Every structure is written in structure tokens, then in C-alpha cells.
Amino acid sequence: EQQVQQSPASLVLQEAENAELQCSFSIFTNQVQWFYQRPGGRLVSLLYNPSGTKQSGRLTSTTVIKERRSSLHISSSQITDSGTYLCAKRGSALGRLHFGAGTQLIVIP
């Protein structure tokens, strides 16, 4: 069973528009991590958000544990935001993350 589901699978925005990415979990979790994967593959950690709302620059994540979901809001999108956004749930084992399939974001001029 896929523990982490992400939607939408892909999203095309015009520059300066806002993006809303969703992540849902098959089980309750308070250990949610958002990553950005650059075209070419490197993963960059964006936000760790166990619950509530966390902000980092133009990124805002909201995790609602009882609803088993987390969202990532990107405001005023830029072309350089293009790439894949991955949501992950931390597992009980050391260093183990369960990833969703990702949302591919394309920002066009």
C-alpha cells in the first residue's frame, strides 16, 4: 500500500501565480517533510512540518494530523521553482522516509 499520496501529479502555472500542493497519508503521522527535487535529480529539504503551519520564505506548509494531510503553498511562483515537489513521512526506522510520487511543477513566463 502506498503510504503517501500526492496531488496533483503535475501543475503548470504562469509566473507570479500561487501553487497549492497536497499530500495525504494512509496512517496518522506527525513527521512530515517536504523536499524539492531539481531537474537532474538532487533532493533539497524544504520544510519539516510535524503539525500546524510552518513558513520559510515563499513556502508555507500546513499539516493537519487528525485529517492525515499536509499541504505546501508556494506564493508568487518563479520560473526557477520548476521541478518536482516531494512529500515524505518519516518512518519509525532510522533515517527512513516514505515518499509520495511527487508533484511536477512547471512555471512558465
Place this chain on the structure above:
Amino acid sequence: DPKIIQKPKYLVAVTGSEKILICEQYLGHNAMYWYRQSAKKPLEFMFSYSYQKLMDNQTASSRFQPQSSKKNHLDLQITALKPDDSATYFCASSQVGGHNNQAPLFGEGTRLSVL
């Protein structure tokens, strides 16, 4: 200046051969991991090592063998390669223990194609 170095970046292999993927980290972390990302599946956890000891193995096949010669090295040996092994393999590391709860930091990956 990458702190987690994976070599090679690209690798092409023939079915049935054996390859070793190299990973070194210069972050002083005490735990290292391997993940795999293929076209068919999301990024998935394979192994975790701490202080050069295997902590968790989620790889069903014994064809995948991690090797840790030094505490900042965790290589991945893959034997009897199959086309389904084609994927990008990511090495990651983190500091664990005490109050540390940081997410793993990832290397750039080795993209393996098995023909």
C-alpha cells in the same frame, strides 16, 4: 561544494554484470542510507547504516549489498544486474542520537541503466 559525493554520476551496465556505487559524506554524520528512485516507483528506502553497522534493510534481494569500509563511506554493490535495476540510486546521511531529528541530506545520485 557537495558534501555527499556519489560516483559515478552515470553508469551503464549489461545484464548479469556487477557494479559498485560509491558514496562518501563529509558532513561528520553518524548515519548513512541508500534510496532508489525508478520510473515506476516513488523514491524508496533501501538501507540504513549507523557507525558502520547495518540498522535496517528493506531490500528483498540479496543482490544488493551495502559496504562500509570507513564511517563516512557507504558503497552499494549490485550483482547479477537486471534491467529492472535501472534507477537513480541516492545516498543520504544524517546525524542521529540525542536530540537530533534532522531529515537525511541527499547526494546527487547515480543514474544506473542496465541493458
